Amino acid sequence: MSLKLALQLYSVGADAKADFDGTLKRVSEMGYEGVEFAGLHGYDADRVVEMLRKYGLTPVSAHISLDDLENKFDEVTATYHKIGCPYIAVPYLVEALRPVIGDFEQAIERIAAVAKRYTEAGFVVSYHNHDFEFKTIDGKLALDMLYDRIPAAYLKTQIDTCWANVGGVDPADYVLKYTGRAPTVHIKDFYLKGRPQNNMYKLICDGDDAKEEEGNFSYRPVGYGLQDVPKIMEACKKAGAEWVIVEQDGVSRPGAVKMEEVALSAKYILENKLL
Numbered sequence: 001m002s003l004k005l006a007l008q009l010y011s012v013g014a015d016a017k018a019d020f021d022g023t024l025k026r027v028s029e030m031g032y033e034g035v036e037f038a039g040l041h042g043y044d045a046d047r048v049v050e051m052l053r054k055y056g057l058t059p060v061s062a063h064i065s066l067d068d069l070e071n072k073f074d075e076v077t078a079t080y081h082k083i084g085c086p087y088i089a090v091p092y093l094v095e096a097l098r099p100v101i102g103d104f105e106q107a108i109e110r111i112a113a114v115a116k117r118y119t120e121a122g123f124v125v126s127y128h129n130h131d132f133e134f135k136t137i138d139g140k141l142a143l144d145m146l147y148d149r150i151p152a153a154y155l156k157t158q159i160d161t162c163w164a165n166v167g168g169v170d171p172a173d174y175v176l177k178y179t180g181r182a183p184t185v186h187i188k189d190f191y192l193k194g195r196p197q198n199n200m201y202k203l204i205c206d207g208d209d210a211k212e213e214e215g216n217f218s219y220r221p222v223g224y225g226l227q228d229v230p231k232i233m234e235a236c237k238k239a240g241a242e243w244v245i246v247e248q249d250g251v252s253r254p255g256a257v258k259m260e261e262v263a264l265s266a267k268y269i270l271e272n273k274l275l
Contacts, residue, residue, distance in 0.1 A: 134167025223268030
């Protein structure tokens with residue numbers, strides 16, 4: 001089974017905010033077939049559809065905060081049905097809901113409720129992990145607890161392979177663990193020296209500008225870091241994934257340009273025929 005390639009637009013968020021149309025044009029020219037949204041930058045659904053059609057891009061998915069999924073049901077369903085997104089994803093958990101340090105039981109209950117509600121509204125709902133879900137509770141990974149407690153009919157995985165690796169599991173093996181439940185997978189590369197520190201990454205929904213510890217953790221274009229990308233891509237195929245979604249939360253070095261780095265990711269994947 002072949003894969004399709006999309007870009008999480010958070011990767012080029014500043015560009016999209018400044019020029020959404022121009023950004024989509026450049027993303028298409030890089031070879032990406034689809035996009036995953038992290039906000040619409042003030043544009044309505046009709047205008048977004050127009051831009052996507054102009055550049056031949058498929059609307060794949062949208063990252064929408066748990067609060068917005070709970071409190072803006074009518075707006076979210078109307079907007080993303082009109083755009084044509086089949087998938088929506090819970091992108092992260094605030095600290096108060098995270099395993100071990102927060103009320104993860106409440107998180108599971110809330111995700112279960114929105115997953116059921118949006119599935120019944122015609123979406124495929126997934127959960128996008130970071131590394132903190134790979135902490136154990138009573139000997140079990142918190143992320144596995146989430147997927148065990150919520151039926152696969154309501155909640156799919158969106159495994160972020162970078163954070164799976166940082167969290168201590170083999171990302172390819174973890175994708176395979178959820179064969180048949182992994183329609184979209186985040187492909188992300190990184191460099192890590194020693195143990196990760198606090199605030200390694202920016203959280204999609206809170207605008208936090210926390211920076212990585214220099215020399216300890218940094219993002220890389222896909223194929224330029226520590227990830228075994230061919231192995232991960234092969235696992236995605238075997239698991240039945242439809243889309244692999246490039247996400248690069250930060251640049252690889254001071255002065256690097258995100259648009260250039262996501263172009264390198266697409267080039268690596270396409271030139272090495274990994275789809």
